[in-house]
Amino acid sequence: MPGFVPLGEAERLLAAVDAADWRTDLQRRVQHYGWRYDYRERRVAADMRIGPLPDWLAPVVSSVGDVPEFQRRPDQVIVNEYLPGQGISGHVDCEPCFGPVIASLSLTGHAEMVFRKSRTGERRSLILEPLMLIVLSAEARYDWTHEIPARKSDHIDGQRKARTRRVSLTFRTVTV
Ligand SMILES: O=C(O)CCC(=O)C(=O)O
Numbered sequence: 001m002p003g004f005v006p007l008g009e010a011e012r013l014l015a016a017v018d019a020a021d022w023r024t025d026l027q028r029r030v031q032h033y034g035w036r037y038d039y040r041e042r043r044v045a046a047d048m049r050i051g052p053l054p055d056w057l058a059p060v061v062s063s064v065g066d067v068p069e070f071q072r073r074p075d076q077v078i079v080n081e082y083l084p085g086q087g088i089s090g091h092v093d094c095e096p097c098f099g100p101v102i103a104s105l106s107l108t109g110h111a112e113m114v115f116r117k118s119r120t121g122e123r124r125s126l127i128l129e130p131l132m133l134i135v136l137s138a139e140a141r142y143d144w145t146h147e148i149p150a151r152k153s154d155h156i157d158g159q160r161k162a163r164t165r166r167v168s169l170t171f172r173t174v175t176v
Contacts, residue, residue: 001132001133001134001135002129003131004063004105004133005060005105005133007130007131009059010107010130010131012056013056013060013107014108014167016054016056016057017031017079017107017167020079022081026039028081028082029080029081030078030080031078031079032050032076032077032078033053033054033057033076033077034049034050034051034074034075034076034077034174035048035049035050036048037076037078037094037097042097043094043097044076044094044098045176053075053077057077057169060105061074061171064103064105064133064171067103067133067135070101070103070173071099071100072099073173074103074171074172074173075172075173075174076098076172076173076174077169077172078169078170078172079168079169080167080170081166081167082109082148082163082165082166082167082168084152084164084165085151085152085163087111087147087148087149087150087151088147089147090114090116090146091146091147092141092142092144092145092146093136093172097172097174097175097176098172099172099174100137101136101141101173102135102136102137102141102170102171102172103133103170103171104128104133104136105168105169105170105171106128106129106130106131106132106166106167106168107131107167107168107169109130109163109164109167110128110129110154110156110161110163111163111166112127112128112148112149112154112155113127113128113147113148114147114148114149115140115145115146116144116147117144118144118145124144127154127156128148128168151163
């Protein structure tokens with residue numbers, strides 16, 4: 001969904017993100033809201049609840065929750081920051097931890113996202129652009145992995161485009 005939020009809203013969210021503290025235990029910086037997620041053990045447990053989402057996230061969580069695929073309002077948001085050369089390896093989001101719909105909003109920066117269907121080896125790709133929301137449900141949520149290759153540029157519209165800092169918000173419903 002290109003242009004899911006207006007530019008001013010993305011700028012407001014980015015300013016709030018940049019005023020908050022980052023976790024630095026992964027290769028890329030992240031922030032967790034609502035619930036912590038344990039990347040190593042691929043786990044969320046009842047004692048990993050942080051608390052209600054902060055007020056600055058309320059408008060965007062409400063808009064994302066209104067996307068028809070979501071049957072309940074997201075209660076976890078993870079901020080990911082990718083500097084040029086950083087990415088995220090292929091994965092299906094933890095099945096027992098999170099509900100059937102995952103969404104990701106790009107606040108700034110372009111990057112190619114690659115989808116692979118493990119059973120058939122099919123590959124598709126999508127250029128994620130600022131203000132775009134992607135919604136993964138059904139087959140896209142469970143049968144395809146998604147990844148952002150760790151590289152410094154992408155091939156976009158026949159041209160090599162250098163990456164800049166990319167920041168995204170992912171929205172999930174926790175099912176513990
Ligand atoms: O940065 C993104 O848009 C996707 C992030 C992602 O796949 C994840 O946090 O599991």
